[in-house]
Amino acid sequence: MIMNLLVLKPCCFCRKKISGLIILILFLMGSSPVCFSNDNVRTKENFDFGWKFHLGDIKEAASTNYNDAQWEEVQLPHDWSIGLVTDSTMHRGGSMGFFPGGIGWYRKTFEVPEAYKGQKISILFDGVYHQSDVYINGKHLGFYPYGYIGFEYDLTPYLKYGKENTIAVRVDHSNCPTSRWYSGSGIYRHVWLNVAQPIHIPTWGTYVTTPVVTKESAEVKLVTTIENYSSPRKKISLESIIEDAGGKQVATTVSEISITKKGKNDISQSLTVKSPVLWSVDQPYLYRIKSLIKADGQVIDQYETPLGIRYFEYDPDKGFSLNGVPMKMKGMNVHHDAGSFGAAVPDRSYERRLQILKEYGCNAIRCSHNPPSPEFLDLCDQLGFLVIDESFDKWKSGYYGEYFDKWWQKDLDAMLRRDRNHPSIIMWSVGNEVGEQGDNTGVGVARAKMLQDYVHKTEPTRPVMVAIAPGSNMLERTYNKSGFTEALDIVGYNYQEPWYVTDKEQFPNRIMFGSEVYPYYRGREGKAIVRDYSPKNPWYDVVKNDFIFGQFLWTGIDYFGESSGWPSKGWPTGLFDICMFEKPSASFHRSVWNDQPMVSIAVVDQSLDIDPGKDHWAWPYLASHWNFPQYKGHIILIQTVSNCQEVEVKINGNSMGKRKVADYDNNTIPWHVPYAAGTIEAISYNNGNEAARHELKTSGAPHRIVLSPDRSSVKADGQDVSHITVTIVDKEGIPVPNQDIPITIKVTGNGKLIGLDSGDLRNNTPYKTATRTTYFGKALALIQASRTPGEITVEATGKDMPISTTVIFCK
Known part of the structure; x- marks a missing residue:
């Protein structure tokens, strides 16, 4: 049972990866013959190439006889909305960035050799947005409405061996928008073809925990699901091997098993890793588990599981610690789109984004407000980010409401089983700003307990949170009176830093943090809107209160959707734009999140032609250049941001003086200086020695x-x-x-x-x-x-x- 003091010691891994032989996809006469090796080890083939696409609904498109010769050739991931012309008249278009949706069809033809009858062949979709129907050779395999989680279908009974087979996928996004942000449309994540022997480990079929971790050793508990698809009674063995990052074997165990019937069997094993290297944000060390199923002395299945060993604690007074070391989460809320890719983001582009955030000083990501791609979580494991994995946005009160009753358990279960072994994930979120949070009938409390109880039963090694909105009357805050917040392991506060201390006094055992915070302004308690535009940054509420273990900025990166209105297609107040170009406004958090000495200059100019964003989420208009001929001879306002002791400003070599950073709020010093074309420099000092320098130069004409x-x-x-x-x-x-x-x-x-x-x-x-x-x-x-x-x-x-x-x- 999770108590007020949450002491969690799970050991996690990335997404299951399959080693073994590569399936070679050949392209011949419009079909894709799938050529397998004669080895018995499973294969997992990227199935992204060789697809055709049509925008529009066609009744016969699932038929194998349908002629798709005129369709567009595409490769996955594919988001059709990002390629369309935006529509300023679109109903609720701002949520989708004014990109249209519609209905789209995908088809792919491929071959499977006769020799592979008797094996299990399945197709795994990492994400299809949304309301997808999948067909194989005209046979309907299933319908999946939720677009943010993966699903798998068994193709085996319907395949024609040695002949052409056709996969068809209908995607219905005609009711667009269906999220409060840009969702994309189509098969926007990877697709995989899995081939395995009848006795095998199914997708997401391993679960690893480390109930005891010390400097001397780590106890590794491994539960492996073995599926018998069609084989008769058989004796097999399951060998589990842990290898370090260099490939050296550090632990092994073998279990002998008698498979008696079709179905799934869970096998529990225990291993010990001596002197373990712990996974952390600064050293994201990953082991690897090899799971080998053997029969008659032969390996018939091999399943690989990256493994990170770490433990963490949540304490209502002391906050969060990782591997016994107290730390603050320097977090960002991040949506799943990425600029001109839309929702169909290449793995390398996610890697680039995370590498830039890591260098900046960010150490935590909240996946807003849906499960991310498996590859995104793999990268968080490898680069050292702490992750809040979020299943839904709203429950019955939002776009998911029509599916909630029938699908919440399936979707939540899929997220937990898919993601439960990532070392980066340190918290599950089951909702954001849900309409039920202030319900006084008990429905909201019951629904929160239902979701949290399911998580505790399925994956009990991490706490559960819901992010709470302040509501229209912030002083009322009915969720504190209804029992809603007391039903949760952790309470995420969206834009409520003025009540951290008040609520701590009233609810001393509550574990809380800033799940969404304004990037610049901080308010104070009062009536109605209750926030003024005080520039005292909300980060300082995290610094001065040990019980607040971190904050997650809204938002780290600009994104499509939630537009303030045409012609803007999205949210413009991130610290980075959709290209991942760092904005001048990013300087403050760099100064407090990053230990490297830094200084930056920006010009404050409200006449700049920029997308201002909304209300409290906005920043003063800042420009990181020195091209202001209109202000020649005028006194203008600039600002420097630094984490050093002193800053000096020079214009064309002439000093404007030195000032102490500690004398000003937010590490930010305002300067009124005469504009003169040329060079403006900011030099920061520690103990009288230069520590960092930033300069802006006036440019000439484009050349x-x-x-x-x-x-x-x-x-x-x-x-x-x-x-x-x-x-x-x-x-x-x-x-x-x-x-x-x-x-x-x-x-x-x-x-x-x-x-x-x-x-x-x-x-x-x-x-x-x-x-x-x-x-x-x-x-x-x-x-x-x-x-x-x-x-x-x-x-x-x-x-x-x-x-x-x-x-x-x-x-």
Whole structure:
């Protein structure tokens, strides 16, 4: 039973990965023959290639005889909405970023050899948004409404061996929007084809915990589900091997099992890892578990499970600790879209986003407000993020309401079984700002207990939370009177930092944190709106109160949806824009979340042409450049942000003086200075010694384009991506931020352009076109590799500027 003091010592792993042989997909005469090896070990094949797509409903599209020759050829992940023209007249269009939905069909034809009769063949969809119907050879396999979790269908009874087989998927997003943010439309995550012997470990079929962890040893408990699909009585063995990061075996155990009938059997085993290396945000060390099923001396199945060993505690007075070390969660709420990819985000793009956030100082992610992709969680395991995995947004009061009664348990169970072994996940969330939170009839409390009890029964190693909205009357806060919050392990506070101390006094055993906080302003208690625009940042409420274990900014990154109104397509007040270009407003949290000495300069100018965002979520208008000819001879306001002791400002070498950071709020010093074209510098000092420096220079006219790829080499796998930053510079190479121009990208060779973005959510040029106007002098070109090694040549052109070229190697 989880008590007020939550002491949780689970041991987790990433997504199950299958080793063994690769299934080679050949493409011949419009079909995809699946060629398997004669080895008995299972295969798991990426099934993303060779699909066809049609936007619109066709009654006969599930039939094997249907002629799809005129359909568009696509590869997965695929989001059809992001490629459409936005519609300013769309009903509730702001929620979806004004991108239309509709009904779409996908089809793929493939072959399976005769020799593989008797094996189990299944298809796993990581995510289809939404209301999907899947067919194999005209046979309806099932309907799945929720778009944010994976599901699997058994193809075996319906396959034609040695002949063509057709998978068809109907996706119905005609009732768009169906989330309060941009969801995307289509098969927007990976698809996998799984082939296994009749006796095998099913998808998500292992569960690992570490009930005892010390410096000397870690006790590893492993429960493995073994499915007997069709075999008669058989004696088998299950060997489980733990290997360290270098591949050295550190623990092993074997269980002898007699399989007597069809169905599933759970096998419990215990192993001990001596002197374990613990997983942490600073050292995300991963072991690996190999699970081998043997029969008659032969390996008939092999299942691999990355493993991270760690323990954590939640204490109502002391907050959170990881491996016995107290720490604060420096968190961001993050949605699942990624700029011009829409919802169909390549794995590498998620990796780039997380790497940028990690360098920035972020150590925790709240997946708002749905389960993320399996690959996203894998990356969080590998890079060292703490994760709140969230099953739903609202319950009966939101878009999920029509499915809640019938589907909540299936969807919640799928999330728990899929994600339960990730070391990064330290909390389950079962709701956000649910309408039932203030219900005084007992319905809300009963529903919260129902969901939490199910999680405790299914996966008891982590606490459960719901994020609470302040409501229209913040002083009323009926959830504290209805018993709703007392029913939860942990209470997430959305925008309620003024009541941290008050509620701590009233509910001393409550475990609480800032599940959503404003990025800049903090308010105070009072009537009605109850918040003023005090610039004392909410981070300081976390710092000064041990019982508040962290905060999660709303939001870390700009996203599509929840628009303030046309022409903006989304939420513009993140610390990073949708290209992952860092904004000047990000400087404060960098100064308090990151130990590296830093200083930054920004100009405060309310006349800037930017998307302001909503109310308290907005920042003062800040510009990270020194191109203000209109202010020549005027005194202007700038600000410096630093985590050092002192800051000095110089303009063209002339000192404006030194000031102590401690004398000002938010590490932010305001300066009134005379504008003069040239160079403005901020120099920060610790103990009188220079610690960091930031400068802005006035630029001249646009002269050329600079292309800066994040990687000059990509994998020839048809999915890897290089992100090329496009920057307009003057003759001296100084960026030109105040004269935006259209740029055109041309790609030749072994790759293609799959998106072009600038970070400006108000620019309604379609994202799949090759021309876009820069924003503050920059854009981002997204180049995807082919499956053939070679060179990718990328050219950029703009008016009155020479062609710029860069080469990416596809290996």
